């Protein structure tokens with residue numbers, strides 16, 4: 001049976017998020033994409049954890065076949081992706097590529113602080129994805145960057161919940177064409 005394919009775009013050189021998932025779900029594939037050199041010893045422990053040194057620059061085309069990916073994760077990468085071009089263009093190109101590589105009903109898990117999260121909802125909606133509500137990130141779904149944002153949100157004079165740093169998530173599902 002073919003394994004379900006999960007990708008983590010900008011998953012970090014230590015691949016912490018997918019290492020945790022690969023330790024629980026042994027029958028799925030977990031591919032971590034990041035331009036940095038990987039320093040993750042879990043790749044020797046979990047065969048389903050696969051680092052791929054990849055950093056998008058110009059066209060943001062993901063290195064996968066069409067309709068081959070079940071789930072994609074975009075955890076706190078908006079700033080990094082936007083830094084590659086004017087405005088939101090690079091992120092929109094990435095969404096187009098996600099549309100190509102995802103299987104029908106494939107899902108994208110988007111995690112960001114409040115402000116970019118609301119902008120990103122619109123981008124995905126415009127591309128025909130079905131969007132869930134934005135909710136607080138569950139305890140077991142934390143990433144290293146999540147911890148930094150929570151720390152800043154706690155220090156924010158407006159209060160943690162109202163803070164622009166407060167990290168949240170939504171799921172975008174690719175409706176079958």
Ligand SMILES: C[S@@+](CC[C@H](N)C(=O)[O-])C[C@H]1O[C@@H](n2cnc3c(N)ncnc32)[C@H](O)[C@@H]1O
Nearest residue numbers: 010011012013036055056075076080143144145
């Ligand atoms: C703020 S970190 C987030 C790491 C992790 N996803 C987390 O939640 O802790 C942003 C990540 O994006 C990666 N990155 C930077 N430029 C990138 C590019 N052009 N394509 C893909 N990933 C990139 C960085 O190397 C870094 O690991």
